[in-house]
Amino acid sequence: MRFDPSARKRRKVSLTPLIDVVFLLLVFFMLASRFDIEGALPLVVQAGSPQAATPGDFLRVVIDDEGETRIDERIVSTAELVTAAARAGRDGQSVVVAAAPDATLQAIVDTLEAVERSGVSDAVLERQGAP
Amino acid sequence: MKFAAQRRPRRSENVVPLINVVFLLLIFFMLTGTLRPPEATLLELPTTTTGDAAHPERGVPVLALDSLGRIVWEDRMLSQAEVLELSAPQGLELRADRDVPARVLLPLLAQLDEAGVPRVELVTRRVR
Numbered sequence: 001m002r003f004d005p006s007a008r009k010r011r012k013v014s015l016t017p018l019i020d021v022v023f024l025l026l027v028f029f030m031l032a033s034r035f036d037i038e039g040a041l042p043l044v045v046q047a048g049s050p051q052a053a054t055p056g057d058f059l060r061v062v063i064d065d066e067g068e069t070r071i072d073e074r075i076v077s078t079a080e081l082v083t084a085a086a087r088a089g090r091d092g093q094s095v096v097v098a099a100a101p102d103a104t105l106q107a108i109v110d111t112l113e114a115v116e117r118s119g120v121s122d123a124v125l126e127r128q129g130a131p
Numbered sequence: 132m133k134f135a136a137q138r139r140p141r142r143s144e145n146v147v148p149l150i151n152v153v154f155l156l157l158i159f160f161m162l163t164g165t166l167r168p169p170e171a172t173l174l175e176l177p178t179t180t181t182g183d184a185a186h187p188e189r190g191v192p193v194l195a196l197d198s199l200g201r202i203v204w205e206d207r208m209l210s211q212a213e214v215l216e217l218s219a220p221q222g223l224e225l226r227a228d229r230d231v232p233a234r235v236l237l238p239l240l241a242q243l244d245e246a247g248v249p250r251v252e253l254v255t256r257r258v259r
């Protein structure tokens with residue numbers, strides 16, 4: 001009967017250090033990971049002086065101080081904005097977004113997103129903004 | 132002699148299921164989360180529902196703008212005048228607070244345009 005007593009001892013590897021390390025890694029990734037998804041939206045500001053452009057070859061969308069979207073002084077809903085921007089895109093007009101001084105970035109992003117959804121991908125921000 | 136035999140199996144508690152679960156959790160957090168540097172300033176990104184989930188490109192410098200109008204560029208606070216001097220030949224990534232008013236944002240964008248920054252990508256947080 002050949003019996004090696006050391007074979008028994010070698011099987012008992014201590015798992016405790018391994019668990020320690022794995023726990024540390026787990027805590028690290030739990031604390032350091034972020035789960036929100038980020039997107040990117042290009043912000044293009046109008047080039048040069050806006051006076052050069054004649055009205056009629058672009059659709060001017062105004063965001064007022066309350067964050068409402070207006071086309072020709074009339075408050076429009078998101079759906080109306082999408083339709084108007086899509087029509088402008090078909091007519092070869094560009095879309096210019098003019099933001100009032102107190103309009104928040106979120107309002108601007110919402111408007112740009114609606115314009116983008118209509119298929120117009122080259123909306124620009126008016127340099128001076130709405131008065 | 133009998134109780135000595137009983138005590139032995141109880142001492143070696145089985146930790147293998149525990150390790151299995153911990154490993155699964157570890158792999159879950161490693162795969163689902165992304166490691167990103169923390170924001171330079173306290174920011175709440177604007178939200179979007181559609182748009183491409185194109186995660187912002189790596190290597191593009193980040194310009195942060197918080198709701199108080201403070202501008203942070205590569206861990207350094209910038210004044211309005213210094214914005215004209217920054218160089219970003221590949222464009223930059225703008226991380227701005229959702230409450231930044233247009234009266235702060237539009238002049239900054241105009242300045243970046245004058246500084247010769249070819250492309251400004253606004254980073255948004257996507258919600259469903």
